[in-house]
Amino acid sequence: MADVAIERNAAPRTGRKRASLRTALKRKSTAAFLMTLPLILLILLLVIYPAFYSLHLATLNKSMQRFIGLGNFQFLFKRETFWLVVEQSCIFAITAVVFKALIGFIVAHFVHNIPAKGQRKWRGMLLVPWVIPPAMSTLAWLWLFDPSYSAFNYLLAGIGIDRIPWTGETGWARFSVILVNIWFGAPFFMIMYLASLKSVPDQLYEAAAIDGANWWQRIWYVTLPMMRNIIAITTLFSLIVTFANFDIVRILTAGGPLDRTHMFATWAFRIGIEGGDIPLGASVSLFMVPILAIAAVFILRDINKRGNES
Amino acid sequence: MTSTVVIDKAAPTRPVKLRSMSRDRTWALRWSYFFLTLFAVFALVPPLYMVITSLKTSAEISAATNPWWVYHPTLSNYVELLTSNQFLTFFRNSALVSIFVVTITMLISVPAAFALARMRFWGSATLATGVFLTYLIPETLLFLPLFKMFVAFGDLTGIQLINKWYVLLVIYPTLTVPFCTWIMIGYFASIPKELDEAAIIDGASWFQTLTRIFIPVALPGLIAATIFAFTVSWAQFLYPLVFTTSTDQLVLPVGIVTTLIKGDVFAWGQIMTGALLGAAPPLIIYAFLMDYYIAGLTAGATKG
Numbered sequence: 001m002a003d004v005a006i007e008r009n010a011a012p013r014t015g016r017k018r019a020s021l022r023t024a025l026k027r028k029s030t031a032a033f034l035m036t037l038p039l040i041l042l043i044l045l046l047v048i049y050p051a052f053y054s055l056h057l058a059t060l061n062k063s064m065q066r067f068i069g070l071g072n073f074q075f076l077f078k079r080e081t082f083w084l085v086v087e088q089s090c091i092f093a094i095t096a097v098v099f100k101a102l103i104g105f106i107v108a109h110f111v112h113n114i115p116a117k118g119q120r121k122w123r124g125m126l127l128v129p130w131v132i133p134p135a136m137s138t139l140a141w142l143w144l145f146d147p148s149y150s151a152f153n154y155l156l157a158g159i160g161i162d163r164i165p166w167t168g169e170t171g172w173a174r175f176s177v178i179l180v181n182i183w184f185g186a187p188f189f190m191i192m193y194l195a196s197l198k199s200v201p202d203q204l205y206e207a208a209a210i211d212g213a214n215w216w217q218r219i220w221y222v223t224l225p226m227m228r229n230i231i232a233i234t235t236l237f238s239l240i241v242t243f244a245n246f247d248i249v250r251i252l253t254a255g256g257p258l259d260r261t262h263m264f265a266t267w268a269f270r271i272g273i274e275g276g277d278i279p280l281g282a283s284v285s286l287f288m289v290p291i292l293a294i295a296a297v298f299i300l301r302d303i304n305k306r307g308n309e310s
Numbered sequence: 311m312t313s314t315v316v317i318d319k320a321a322p323t324r325p326v327k328l329r330s331m332s333r334d335r336t337w338a339l340r341w342s343y344f345f346l347t348l349f350a351v352f353a354l355v356p357p358l359y360m361v362i363t364s365l366k367t368s369a370e371i372s373a374a375t376n377p378w379w380v381y382h383p384t385l386s387n388y389v390e391l392l393t394s395n396q397f398l399t400f401f402r403n404s405a406l407v408s409i410f411v412v413t414i415t416m417l418i419s420v421p422a423a424f425a426l427a428r429m430r431f432w433g434s435a436t437l438a439t440g441v442f443l444t445y446l447i448p449e450t451l452l453f454l455p456l457f458k459m460f461v462a463f464g465d466l467t468g469i470q471l472i473n474k475w476y477v478l479l480v481i482y483p484t485l486t487v488p489f490c491t492w493i494m495i496g497y498f499a500s501i502p503k504e505l506d507e508a509a510i511i512d513g514a515s516w517f518q519t520l521t522r523i524f525i526p527v528a529l530p531g532l533i534a535a536t537i538f539a540f541t542v543s544w545a546q547f548l549y550p551l552v553f554t555t556s557t558d559q560l561v562l563p564v565g566i567v568t569t570l571i572k573g574d575v576f577a578w579g580q581i582m583t584g585a586l587l588g589a590a591p592p593l594i595i596y597a598f599l600m601d602y603y604i605a606g607l608t609a610g611a612t613k614g
Contacts, residue, residue, distance in 0.1 A: 051447065136566070155378075244451065
């Protein structure tokens with residue numbers, strides 16, 4: 001909206017001063033507008049337009065020639081797989097984000113605890129999962145979970161536990177995709193929390209210690225309130241990314257067994273690209289919008305608040 | 311706590327009371343190290359297992375030996391992949407895409423961030439927030455309409471972009487530009503105003519202010535943004551999977567997943583080697599520029 005308004009605003013201004021185009025170009029606002037023009041065009045053409053275009057697509061039939069209104073949605077609501085996907089997406093996103101946040105918080109504390117000169121080394125090692133492209137690391141997990149050569153099962157056999165069907169059985173497959181997502185995402189939380197832990201003034205902890213606070217009270221009454229903003233924004237951000245996850249599920253299970261691990265993204269890909277039904281796929285991926293909108297509202301509020309403070 | 315012992319100047323060591331506290335600290339420290347080791351093992355097992363498997367022959371992989379140990383290490387997987395034309399094509403495509411995308415991203419986002427941070431114009435604040443919101447839109451929401459758009463574009467103009475690696479140069483900036491602009495706004499905004507005012511008084515144009523003052527001063531931010539753009543475009547998996555299909559147009563992640571996994575005959579030694587080589591560029595950058603990498607990572611939420 002705002003982008004359109006800018007164009008409208010700038011156009012008459014340059015028009016009025018056409019006689020002296022050079023002075024117009026020297027004007028600060030014109031120069032600024034020209035500098036942001038590529039950005040505005042990129043966002044309008046390749047983000048905003050496709051977003052609305054997918055709304056339009058969702059109302060078409062498979063061959064994209066006939067308008068069928070909400071027909072695609074009616075069709076989806078009647079399919080059992082759709083409700084499985086909704087269920088799995090929610091389970092996946094919530095469980096993974098909670099565990100990522102918890103593990104990140106705990107690990108950040110441990111790293112913060114040790115002497116400063118060793119922290120760099122540990123931080124460096126713990127961030128490795130985040131650095132490897134997820135498509136590549138998921139291949140390693142796929143191999144670790146291999147039905148017949150699983151290296152985990154080899155270790156488990158050593159302590160007398162039967163082989164586990166990591167990706168072959170609904171419960172275990174769901175566990176596996178969540179585990180890989182936690183492995184990949186927890187370092188991000190760790191690094192964010194570590195950065196914000198370091199910004200908590202030491203005096204607060206000293207004051208708490210003088211007041212006789214134990215470690216739990218120090219976390220609850222000092223650390224958490226100071227980190228509240230970062231925790232909120234990191235969790236919301238991760239919720240969006242996790243909810244829209246594609247790489248890990250696609251490579252690890254491809255939605256199987258029996259569509260039990262499909263997420264919105266992987267199912268939309270299956271229907272839209274592999275099945276050739278782009279409108280139905282677009283309708284599926286549109287179901288990611290509500291969660292996105294909610295998270296965006298909260299993040300926006302946080303950013304505006306910060307903008308007012310500064 | 312030290313106030314009670316200040317009188318005794320001959321004994322600068324801490325009093326007895328503190329010794330139990332320091333013992334508490336050593337124990338806390340030991341527990342920290344213990345759990346950190348556990349988490350580090352969890353974090354490093356998959357990459358280590360990649361290395362272990364990549365050093366094995368197919369015969370050793372399928373033999374019922376200990377999978378966690380290499381009995382006959384060999385580099386044959388590496389030699390095979392690095393001399394295979396197909397793999398080198400993937401690598402070249404990935405490198406070209408990433409380098410071009412980084413360049414395009416910087417050319418778009420640095421001037422835009424400069425304008426948004428310094429040259430206030432009507433709607434600039436809204437645009438800055440809008441840029442950040444665009445960053446939150448996941449690619450999984452846009453790939454279908456984008457795919458359809460490019461098909462329609464091909465039908466309309468006759469320029470067939472689908473199934474060409476350079477189509478990714480048009481699409482990837484939607485992932486990189488918003489975030490890079492956002493963190494560059496943060497870095498540019500933190501430069502004191504007096505600096506560019508001085509330059510303007512000395513007769514510098516806006517362009518000169520940008521290239522002579524802002525870019526050199528905000529260089530750490532620029533490096534962080536560059537690293538971010540590179541790692542994102544190197545790791546992207548969904549878009550190339552959707553937009554490219556012929557083997558000579560694939561980028562590395564998709565190439566490895568679609569060509570090395572042949573049906574049920576998994577050549578795991580080669581897959582792991584390929585995955586490791588695919589993970590190498592981001593890992594190398596991370597190893598040498600860790601601080602910039604982390605600065606870019608945390609900038610999104612802590613600046614603004």
